[in-house]
Amino acid sequence: MEDPTRFLRERAEIEILENEEDWVSSAWRFSEDGSIEVDLDITIHGRVYAGRMTYPGTFPNSPPYISPRDKSERWSNHQYGPGGPLCLEWRPDNWQPGITGADMVRSAHKLLSTEQHPELPHTVPSAHRLTAGQGLRGSSRRFVATAAGLANLLSLPLPSQTRLKTATIYSSGAVVMFLVSVADAHDVLQVVSDIPGGITTSSQLFSIPGEGLIFRSETADLRPQIDSADALIQVLTDAGFATDDIIVQEAGRYQARSIILLGKELSSLQVFSISPGDKLELKMQKVVWPSCSDIRLSDESQKLATIRVGIVGLGSVGSKVAVSLARSGIRRFLLVDDDYLASGNTVRHELSWANVGTHKALAVSDALSLVAADVKVDTSTARLAGQESAASAAAALKDLSNCDLLIDATANPEVFLLLAALAKQFRTPLCWGEIFAGGYGGMIARARPGRDPNPLAVRDAYHNYLATLPPAPQKNAAGYDGDEEEPLVAYDSDVGFVAAALTRLALDTALCRDPSDFPYSVYLLAMRREWIFEAPFDTRPIEVQGGGWEHNENAVGDADRIAALEILLKMDKGRAPC
Incomplete structure (x- = not known):
């Protein structure tokens, strides 16, 4: 017993109540779990209400409660079901430690005397408002x-x-x-x-x-x-x-x-x-019922429904980004990943054991189908930048070229080269991110046509900046959920931190905000004090300069253009009619 003085006070107050009133008698006892209880016989209008007051382990910081000893009895409209505790004047929402168990007994007597009067019963107005969730508990x-x-x-x-x-x-x-x-x-x-x-x-x-x-x-x-x-x-x-x-x-x-x-x-x-x-x-x-107080997305976010986002890599980062984008208003997706969800991936992945053994792209597509009514998802299990059917890889790249925004969540440099070339050719903005092995930080970056250097220039500027810093304690984690050389040791919250930042960057890019919430092309993000980071959430923006998005028109002469066109026309004439 942590507070014997309070225990003695409670016993004294109950004893005073019994001496003052003839409608109550009490007997102190221990419950099976060791809680202190008081058996009460409360006489009201000729009926004896056999009740029990229980002091919770958190008393006096939370109130004791009074309920029937017979768990089938329903005494009052102000009761949490048959056998449940009475809802009295003092509840968890207005409780004060100075109130005693004797005060609770008086409150119970007052409630039952009013409701159960044999000649003039009255309805006691409720000061307690149930939440919608509480109202559903019995249904x-x-x-x-x-x-x-x-x-x-x-x-x-x-x-x-x-x-x-x-x-x-x-x-x-x-x-x-x-x-x-x-x-x-x-x-x-x-x-x-x-x-x-x-x-x-x-x-x-x-x-x-x-x-x-x-x-x-x-x-x-x-x-x-x-x-x-x-x-x-x-x-x-x-x-x-x-x-x-x-x-x-x-x-x-x-x-x-x-x-x-x-x-x-x-x-x-x-x-x-x-x-x-x-x-x-x-x-x-x-x-x-639908709630009138549901949080609505901003008018700005309505634009997102028309934007098609291609995400390559549906591992721990990509899966979180995809679901978050759908919750934010993105409705059209292309998901590309050849990998399946392994049991070990579930420690950081947006999916769960319900999807283990399933291709990540297909499983994330299934998850997105539960986020909003009008989500449309295309998927590809082709492997980019690897041993794959040339036709399958080409089809995936062609489909990616029809997206309005590309996101590389693979941390694979070969995939990045392909997406960077695709982004530059079709003038499509590209966002990407990395988790640093060990989970101490990460990086997010983007390249937008006409506003940032091209993706390769941004990447090169990032690596040039890293070369000016002390060596990182652990190398970047490539292929978070695949066959990385060194396993990524990071909590789900670490990955979620970088994924949330990458999602915000992607939304800002998709909406073409001007001015942008992100004035820099690259950001280093800290989860803890390590390497160059001085504290958790330390953010280091990187100034980036480099080549633009223009094609080198001088590389192709007029003679070459004419020669190529003549060959194409001959090929077209030679096609068999449909």
């Missing part, structure tokens, strides 16, 4: 109402009966239903626009497709009490609807159905599901 079956889904429902005429399709995901502690499509006036199913495609297609989710019906009627505004399938059928029949397609049996088993009732107002929305099986069961879904 394992939930229906997620999205803004676009609600708009689809409200667009249906009154009265009407319409087909729908759902996707139900079984996850820890909850069975969550999503409305994925609603039939229009021509009975053609229309996709709900703000549901990510991965809800129905992702290999990471146990998603079950479902069918059902939406009934719009003013009867729903009355929110009739529906606690069984028979009650549902009766309500719909009284409203004039046909109900033949609701309860369907095949081979003696009831078929799953989702039923939505909606009147004029959204507040009338009720969602039910009929479970498949031998027994007819109707279950109500708790509606999870």
Whole structure:
């Protein structure tokens, strides 16, 4: 016992209360886990409430709580479920250490005396506001109402009966239903626009497709009490609807159905599901409403939806950058990586054991399909700058040339040379980054046509700058998740730090901000005090000068141009007609 003085005070205050009032008696005890408890018999209006007050180990910095000794009893509307503690005047949100257990007992008596008065019972107003999450804790079956889904429902005429399709995901502690499509006036199913495609297609989710019906009627505004399938059928029949397609049996088993009732107002929305099986069961879904306080992306970020980003290397850095860009508003991706996710990669990778053995490009594409509704991802498992089919590598490079921004997340100098040449040829901005082996720092860089030197010039300036510094304690880590000569020793947070900085640099580049948030082309970033870094988060910008993006027009003479054109024309004439 850390505070025997407080313990003695608590006992004295309870004893004073018993001497002053005839409605309470107490007995002190230890719980099975060693906590101090007080068994209370509180007499109110002729009834004895057998309760127990528990002092948590954090008392007096958090309040004791009073609950029924019989865990099946529900005493009050201000109680956290049957057998749960009472919600009294003093709670974790307004608790002060000077309040005693005796004060809590008085508060419990006051609450129950008011609510349980045999002649003049009163509702005690609640000063406690539950969060949305607290309100969901007792509901394992939930229906997620999205803004676009609600708009689809409200667009249906009154009265009407319409087909729908759902996707139900079984996850820890909850069975969550999503409305994925609603039939229009021509009975053609229309996709709900703000549901990510991965809800129905992702290999990471146990998603079950479902069918059902939406009934719009003013009867729903009355929110009739529906606690069984028979009650549902009766309500719909009284409203004039046909109900033949609701309860369907095949081979003696009831078929799953989702039923939505909606009147004029959204507040009338009720969602039910009929479970498949031998027994007819109707279950109500708790509606999870879209939040009015959701953080929205800036107007500037809306431009990102039209930009196609090519990311080469979906290892620890590239995977984090891809997901972060999608959350920021990028909707079009080309992902290139020939490698698969190994079990050892999971210590720093954005993906998990659910994707081990899967090609990284395909697995990250699957992850992006769950980030936003309109993400479009192309993938390639071709290996650039390695032993690969020339046709496959050429196809990947051609596809990369159609991107608006390139990101090299490989830390592979051969890949960088290819991307640098591609960027210069097609005047495409290029961003890249590195993690320093040992996890003490990293580097981010970019080259933008017309604003920075070309990528090779930026790289050369960076290496020239490094040559002026003391030797680094460990060499740069190449191929973070591949066959590097020296394993990268770094925490996920270290990689995430550099990946987040590279993402910010890429967003600034994609948006063509002027003035830019990043006035330099190269930055050295510190995670701890080491090498040239004096402290964590020490940032060293590098001034870069070098060659531009212009092609050397003098290298090709007019005679060569004419000769090449003549040969191409002859080749074209010799082609077989289609």
